[in-house]
Amino acid sequence: MAYSTFERTPPPFFRQGPSALTRLLLFSALAVLLMALDVRFKVTPLLRQGLSVAIYPLQRAAQAPVDWSRQLGGYLEAPAKAQAEISRLQRANVALSLQAQIDAQLRLENNRLRALLHLQQSLPPKSVAAQISAQAADPFSRTVVIDRGSLQGIELGSPVIDETGLLGQVTRDYPWSAEVTLVTDRDAIVPVQNQRTGERGVVYGEPGLGQGGMELRWMPAAADVHVGDVLVTSGVDGIYPAGLRVARVTSVTRQRDTAFARVVCAPLADVDGGRQVLVLQPLTPLVAGPKVQKSGKTASAPAASATSR
Template sequence: MTPLFANGPALQTRALFAVLLAFVVMFLDHRVEGFDRVRPYLNSVVSPIIYAANFPQKFFNWSSESLSSRSDLLAENQRLRESYLVLNERIQRMEFIQRENDRLRALLDSPLRQDFRKMVTEVMAVENNPTSHQLVLNRGIADGVFEGQPVLDENGIVGQITEVSRTTSRVLLITDHTHAIPVRIERNQVRSIAVGSGSLSRLELAYVPHSTDIREGDILLSSGLGQRYPEGYPVAQVTSVISNEGQRFARIIARPFAQLDRVRYLLLLWPPQKRPTDKHQTPMASGVK
């Protein structure tokens, strides 16, 4: 079978011819003065070949840089993501600390009589018994805590100390069904007794005649009777007045000012006659029924 195209010169012959042609061109470029006008045309012819010869190297460099840049970007993105998580956690912690500082500031700035010593304490545990509303605090005899000591939060009266150990103490909340606190109505100074209902959001006034001047929205303050709680501190606000002539007494329901379902930091009060160093002094008259 005859090939379509005749075989050309051998490869070695072609290479030798190209080398000789290159020497001839170099000689003419060096010796012939008019060859300068031909050189631009020759460069234009050779330029595509130079670009083609350099293309693999440039492509390899570009690919390497692209891969390196992508790898660096991925690594930097991972670092930024980790930094974001760390910073976000710090922001959340700072917000938590800010809220805690606000609570403590509200406690310390609460309207206390100047002759009362006060100490901030933290809730360690909450009584799980649904029929008993009690808390455990991280202050005890070593801090001068005594039985019957009043306990407040930034909003009002929380309860009183009923048991004391060396480093802890137990608080009976005002809503416990065994607790009672003498109160007076801020509007007209009418006195009554607020007793615990067993619900953290409800107190009831005991033995109130139907003719007593009590209205919804009235503020109940501690009256100071019984010498357990100091006078004039917020206790609760009347939310309901139910007067049924078929019953001997009106039913008065009030909501405590203290946030009893979410307390964490509390204030312990020492009346002027009861200093923290008086660790063995007999407790004052009980306010527990």
């Protein structure tokens, strides 16, 4: 074989591109540049919206087999569940009929007193029924995805409830879906009021207490709070309507070396297994922006300062 026919370039095993340090510096500079552009020109929300619209058909196609299997399982279990549900609803209807009559009378008296005192009438907020379709894959946040978005009237900051209490708050909205930050997320802040005493406070999501943990912070050691107290939204933040059930106090620890009591709570809503939810219209519309979309704490942050003063 002629010498000129030999391959004179190094084999692929010995070929090397940029060094690992050069690649690290290049990608680090690129990441810093993207963050600077996002802070300066707010390009990430627009990019996220565009990607959401582009991959929505793929998401629906990937979710279709799961939905079909759930529908098939539900169809097979439907008769037995329907009978049990009918029996339960019949018993609940008897108990609720009396409560409805009492509530109607109390609402009438309340409206008369408000009219006498020239106070604004309290109206129930508008709502949109939705269903939890997925749970966020981020292990450091407690968020879920619902199957209703901005095209169905979902707004940023909208409270989300289930049949037992406050579930969370809409922190990102897309055309056909929205992300809900649960009340147990580390960035979740909810102004509350003790239903028994009327004392106001602020509940924080506390992941350090395990899944579904919450903490009522900055309560004085001498505060009248006991195990079993129910906490409801105070309504002072302009986001959550007053009276929504949030959590129940599970433990109160008072120590001599601190001026505050450690109050641990458990959410009343089914943050782990719920599926059907109701999205309420916020009392004060929020302006869309990266701070609101980042986490639920920014939407309720003004309430924390309002209740602490």
